[in-house]
Amino acid sequence: MDSLGYSSQLLSLLFLFFSISASATPFNIPRLGVGTTRRTWQHDQPQTTSSSSDTEDFKTFYYTQPLDHFNYRPDSYTTFQQRYLINSKYWGGADSNAPIFAYLGAEESLDVDFSIIGFLNDNALQFKALQLYIEHRFYGKSIPSGSMKEALKNESTRGYFNSAQALADYAAVLLHVKKNLSAENSPVIVIGGSYGGMLAAWFRLKYPHIVLGSLASSAPILYFEGIAPQVGYYSIVTKDFKETSQSCYETIRQSWAEIDRVASTPHGLSTLSKRFNTCGQLNTSDDLKDYLDSIITSAAQYNHPPEYPVSVICRAIDGAAVGNDTLGQIYAGVVADKGNQSCYDVNEFNYPTETNEGWKWQKCSEMVMPIGHDSNGSMFPPSPFNLNEFINDCKSLYGVQPRPHWVTTYYGGRVCSSKLFLYDDSFGAN
Known part of the structure; x- marks a missing residue:
């Protein structure tokens, strides 16, 4: 040539x-x-x-x-x-x-x-x-x-x-x-x-x-401590739903407190299990909230044509508004996203797979991303990233103490330092 x-x-x-x-x-x-x-x-x-x-x-x-x-x-x-x-x-x-x-x-x-x-x-x-x-x-x-x-x-x-x-x-x-x-x-x-x-x-x-x-x-190259804000990911999810439907956004935002309120009543978890047609009895309200969190964030993350999951969920939530309370609307969104099933397994995404197990190790040993959210403009309840809790979870999983390594990156003409974590047995890190 x-x-x-x-x-x-x-x-x-x-x-x-x-x-x-x-x-x-x-x-x-x-x-x-x-x-x-x-x-x-x-x-x-x-x-x-x-x-x-x-x-x-x-x-x-x-x-x-x-x-x-x-x-x-x-x-x-x-x-x-x-x-x-x-x-x-x-x-x-x-x-x-x-x-x-x-x-x-x-x-x-x-x-x-x-x-x-x-x-x-x-x-x-x-x-x-x-x-x-x-x-x-x-x-x-x-x-x-x-x-x-x-x-x-x-x-x-x-x-x-x-x-x-x-x-x-x-x-x-x-x-x-x-x-x-x-x-x-x-x-x-x-x-x-x-x-x-x-x-x-x-x-x-x-x-x-x-x-x-x-x-x-879709590469979160800068999503590390000291560089990216914790709330970045969840703020974008919130923005997606809010731009799709203000009423849908409001319903989701109010649902977390409503779930906790019902859970605190006598037989509240049984009530929630029936309302959301779960395949097994809920042990805590967090089981349900984590499941809903996953559905909502995945809809924004995988918002591909022709279905556009965010629109599908919001149409169902808004369409169920008449004659339904907040939980009824949210359940309609679950059905729209997951399909009409005999029951919904809130643990279906927690079963071990090769990807789950491998990425769990990579998170603990290297890819520590400080993903959290607050109540400031978010439709999710406050849940800040806690590094100490994260480290303790990693210790319980692998029995070793993560140790911090400061790395220097260059972004926008300025020097940024961020903290990554590698295990004491992580030979070969370069």
């Missing part, structure tokens, strides 16, 4: 960042308490307008990856098999320096990602790009020791389950693929969503010699 054509291709790739939005996994918000999970951890899949190409277009490979990229401990020489997939259907080939679109896997198996990722395949034909999908260590089929449960019990290796090691994994796989395909001159764009978007942005900063650029979709 002549230099002018190559420059034009690079400009087109850069233009991609400003002209197209990625179809990627939305931001997955953790519960304030580490020991519990919420709906967004379960990856309820949003409806998308496109999907990855047919599975027969993919070829699966495994790369022998070192457990530790940074140290020289004896166990650092342990290896594991990391899965990656290639789709070369539209690739223009190494001779034409055709680009490589690399999806950086996040907190789930690649098998889950394929159903919701459309960006790479949607644009591969136009740019004659090779599609590369790399699975995150400790997820899917890229787990160093058996299962996620076994890996997290192994105190000598679970410290290698962190973002710095994952970024080094991606670098190794990318260089390996480029060498095998004689595609050293093919520009690389890394792509990710949510936590994967954070990885994509950090990868461009840390390995600029490997990638031309990154596309980070």
Whole structure:
């Protein structure tokens, strides 16, 4: 390819960042308490307008990856098999320096990602790009020791389950693929969503010699203590509902106090169980409030066409206003969102999954996001993030004391310091 054509291709790739939005996994918000999970951890899949190409277009490979990229401990020489997939259907080939679109896997198996990722395949034909999908260590089929449960019990290796090691994994796989395909001159764009978007942005900063650029979709890169306000996420959820329907917003805002009021009466929890048709008896009012919180926040987070869950819930809440009290309206919203079921399991999003267990560890060891909310302009009751409680929850789960590490970032021309936490057994953090 002549230099002018190559420059034009690079400009087109850069233009991609400003002209197209990625179809990627939305931001997955953790519960304030580490020991519990919420709906967004379960990856309820949003409806998308496109999907990855047919599975027969993919070829699966495994790369022998070192457990530790940074140290020289004896166990650092342990290896594991990391899965990656290639789709070369539209690739223009190494001779034409055709680009490589690399999806950086996040907190789930690649098998889950394929159903919701459309960006790479949607644009591969136009740019004659090779599609590369790399699975995150400790997820899917890229787990160093058996299962996620076994890996997290192994105190000598679970410290290698962190973002710095994952970024080094991606670098190794990318260089390996480029060498095998004689595609050293093919520009690389890394792509990710949510936590994967954070990885994509950090990868461009840390390995600029490997990638031309990154596309980070819904990436909470600055959601750490000392940088982002605790109330950021819930304030946006509130804004979504308030802009959709003022009356719906007011009903939701009033419902929390009403739930607590009913729960405090004789047989109040039984009453709430019947009102919301729960599959089992409620133990506390928090069980119900957490369930409703998950439905409401997920609706805003996954507010995709054609249904637009926020609108669906608000239409149901507003439509049930005549002849119904506040709890009746809220229940109508639950039915609209979840469908007409024989009963509603308020614990259905708390059951352990690989993603839940893995992200729980990543939260405790590294991704400590101070997500909370107050009553100032919010439709949710006050629930500030409590770092001490968070640390105690992590200690009870993993039996070790998180230790603070101050990291420096640069944002808006100024230096920001934020506190991340790594366990004492987290070898290899870099």
